[in-house]
Amino acid sequence: DAGVIQSPRHEVTEMGQEVTLRCKPISGHNSLFWYRQTMMRGLELLIYFNNNVPIDDSGMPEDRFSAKMPNASFSTLKIQPSEPRDSAVYFCASSLQHLEAFFGQGTRLTVV
Amino acid sequence: GENVEQHPSTLSVQEGDSAVIKCTYSDSASNYFPWYKQELGKRPQLIIDIRSNVGEKKDQRIAVTLNKTAKHFSLHITETQPEDSAVYFCAASRDDYKLSFGAGTTVTVRA
Numbered sequence: 001d002a003g004v005i006q007s008p009r010h011e012v013t014e015m016g017q018e019v020t021l022r023c024k025p026i027s028g029h030n031s032l033f034w035y036r037q038t039m040m041r042g043l044e045l046l047i048y049f050n051n052n053v054p055i056d057d058s059g060m061p062e063d064r065f066s067a068k069m070p071n072a073s074f075s076t077l078k079i080q081p082s083e084p085r086d087s088a089v090y091f092c093a094s095s096l097q098h099l100e101a102f103f104g105q106g107t108r109l110t111v112v
Numbered sequence: 113g114e115n116v117e118q119h120p121s122t123l124s125v126q127e128g129d130s131a132v133i134k135c136t137y138s139d140s141a142s143n144y145f146p147w148y149k150q151e152l153g154k155r156p157q158l159i160i161d162i163r164s165n166v167g168e169k170k171d172q173r174i175a176v177t178l179n180k181t182a183k184h185f186s187l188h189i190t191e192t193q194p195e196d197s198a199v200y201f202c203a204a205s206r207d208d209y210k211l212s213f214g215a216g217t218t219v220t221v222r223a
Contacts, residue, residue, distance in 0.1 A: 031209045043156070043201060043213040056210055058113070091155065100146065101211055103155040 004104035006092050012110045018080040021107045024073055025094030033101060034067055034077050035091040043091075049075065082111045114139040116204050118214025126222050131189040133217045135202035138183070142204040145178060145185045146211070150199045159200075160187070192221045 005024040013019050025032050034046040047057040049069045057067070064083070069075040079086055087110050095101040115138040125131045137145075146161035162169045162176045162185065169176050173192075178185040189196055202214040 033211065035213075042215045045210065045212065048210055050209060095209065097209070100158045100161065103157070105155055 004092055004094050004102050006090075006104035006107050008107060009105060010108045010110075012112065013082055015083055015111055016081045017111075018078065019082045019086075019109060019111075021077040021090050021092075021109070023075045023077070023092030023104060025075070025092070026096075026102055027073065029094035029096045029102075030072070031095045031097070031101075032069060032075050033093040033095075034075070035093065035103075037089045037091060037106070038087075046077070079109075082109075084111045087111050114142060114204055114206070114210070114212040116202060116212050116214040118202050118217060120217060121215065122218045122220070124220045124222060125192050127192060127194060129192055131187075131192055131196070131219055131221075133187045133200055133202065133219075134184060135186070135204075135214050136182075136184040137204040137212075139204070139206060140180075140183065141206045143207065144205045145176070146203050147174075147176060147187050148201045148203065148213075150201065150216075152198075156201060189219075192219075194221050194223055197221045 007022045031050050033048040036044045046059045047067045052069045067077045089106045089108050091103050091106045093101040093103045118135045143164035148156035149159045150156040160174050162178050173190045175188040199216045199218050201216050203211045205211045
């Protein structure tokens, strides 16, 4: 297995544009997490899914952020419209039950 | 929700010395405590974890201790090497699998 796969690795976009980040979890894992990492706030949990169902989205900062998991092998995090303060590294992670969470390589988002 | 505090935020040690990072958590129902290492520009990766039914766990130069009564756990790295330089994160979760991370400790090992 290639691990958790995120795309794109880097994204530069203009303020106001829609941004979509993608994640493919490890096959067989049933929990998926979206984290945002910044110098100021560290690793913040945005949302997590269990068996494709969103369990806790209390970390989603605003209505501009939305996440979906249409099936067990794919999830998206969308920001619409994007703002400069959304610039961060976004990590997707997956795990099997209450075991180790494996992180993807991350997407470095820059909103100018 | 769970609140995890981590100290210190930065730690500089001489090669060969030990490094200790401490974390406290707020939710007494938390029962899983992993530690992640993140090298510059890389993803966080699990280095060791401990569950609430164990007080201590060791893996070569790395050990973790857990005090459930006091709600704190610590990472110990012995005989530090330059490749140990990284940011270390503690985390805690309960049965809902939701990992809450500490703010991270930047460890620098001086040669």
